[in-house]
Amino acid sequence: MNIQCPNCHSARITTRNRARKTAGLIGTVGGCVGGATGSLSGIEIGMTVGIVAGPPGMVFGGVLGALFGAVVGGTAGGLSGARLGELVDRRILDNYRCLACGHCFSLTVSEPPSY
Template identity: 45%
Template structure:
């Protein structure tokens, strides 16, 4: 099915994907903070367990754990946020824009 602009009839239509972009960015931030916090908590436990390895091993484990946790959390949050934003784009927001007249509208059902 070819989508046409309801205002000018053009078939030159593009998607805006605002929900996907905002959801993805928000998810990256929230997931990164959550992952970092969880990793820091895990690093504290690791410090206690790794006391036998010496100060260098403890410090390296803490930093690596926090970085990996933050990155994994950010990636997971970003994907989840983008998926939620994509659903909002399709069902709630006016996601289509006419390239010719710049009219913004929703997909016909």
């Protein structure tokens, strides 16, 4: 798709993706916190598996279980946040910026007719 600036008709266009970056960061942090706090079962499993190595193994297994929960939660939160931010960028914000004149604009999305 060839996008042109509505101001100067230049084809030198870039995307800003501000909402996608922000929502992705918020989703990642929220997912990490939620994954770490909700990973009690991961800690229990890690401690159970680590019991073979004694008390140090239990601690190490518990920490690994919590980290695994944080990584999985952060990944899921980051992906869903980025998806939501992409939708905001596309529908609400002026996501495109002309490199020639600096004008910021959004594409008009033609809605399908409702019958």
